[in-house]
Amino acid sequence: MFFRVMESSRLPDLVRGFAQDHEVIGPVAKDDRFVFATIDDPAELRLDYDTTLLPPKKLFFPAEDQLMRFRVADNEVLDDEVFAAPRVLFGVHPCDINALLLMDNIFLKDYVDPYYKARRDATLIVGISCVPSEECFCNAWGTDEAHWGFDIFLTDLGDRYFISVRSVKGAELLDDFVETREITDADTADFQRVTAERKEMFAEDLDTSQLPLLLDAKFDSPVWDALGERCLSCGACSMVCPTCYCFDVRDDLAPDQKTGTRSRLWDSCQFSEFSAVAHGQNFRDSRASRVKYRYYHKQWGYLSKFERVLCVGCGRCARACAANITPREVVSALAKGGFE
Secondary structure: OEEEEEEHHHHHHHHHHHOOOOEEEEEEEEOOEEEEEEOOOHHHOOOOOOOOOOOHHHHOOOOEEEEEEEEOOOOEEEEOOOOOOOEEEEEEOHHHHHHHHHHHHHHOOOOOOHHHHHHHHOEEEEEEOOOOOOOOOHHHOOOOOOOOOOOEEEEEOOOEEEEEEOOHHHHHHHHHHOOOEOOOHHHHHHHHHHHHHHHHOOOOOOOOOOHHHHHHHOOOOHHHHHHHHHOOOOOHHHHHOOOOOOEEEEEEEOOOOOEEEEEEEEOOOOOOOOOEOHHHOEOOOOHHHHHHHHHHHHHHHHHHHHOOOOOOOOOHHHHHOOOOOOHHHHHHHHHHOOOO
């Protein structure tokens, strides 16, 4: 990895350069919130955003993804090719970069998912430093910084960007489209100052150091029943989460009944039918059991296999939950033995 500095006024040139051979996707305003969308004009890019409604995982693992077409008569697969056009995902926050690395463990490790891999390989990641919001607790997991998982990372120093370059492709594109210069001691000092100031902006620290042990001890805690009373089982927390990866598979027949498509769609462990099996049995028929399972999977199950928790502290679930259930509140209640 090496470092450069770019004047802020050169940012539109960089975006236009990328757009010559890539689709450029970045945060844009949608009413009073933000979404990742195709950038047609650099002026649309909003790098001052707090967080997006949906995480960038939707670009690699879409909410509805057609896997193949098939012929009914002989079950012959007609079309299962994976095509992914080259693109640049611009302005990704550190928490979302870390979330994609966690998703890589699922889709690129034991079984390589060709659909996810094709999109991942076709995408360059340009990260951007952020200003923490009230819901953020990424500092609790160490995901407020990204040290890998990107090609280029921009830290806003006001009148210029401190650029960290991680890949050869990122370096080539940077050199092709924009003028940069070597870093100076003053640049390094400003980078360190901005980084320290951002860390001080976080809300009260969430102590997660003993969370696995706490979950071991609190499996039968009445906290889960209290949460079950509040949870609506709407699945909103899963839909906006950058690391939830559960999906269902659906076959749809064409009107002529001769061909069909197979698709996968986002699913949620909070749905009442998620754990339903034959003969009307349901392994998690209560809302309390489903809420508990989600937290144990995120903070304990994934940790036991990959040595990382399946949460990056982006705060999207806290914003989306109509019942106001937040990870910060749950961890605090478990530690205190109940809600205040």
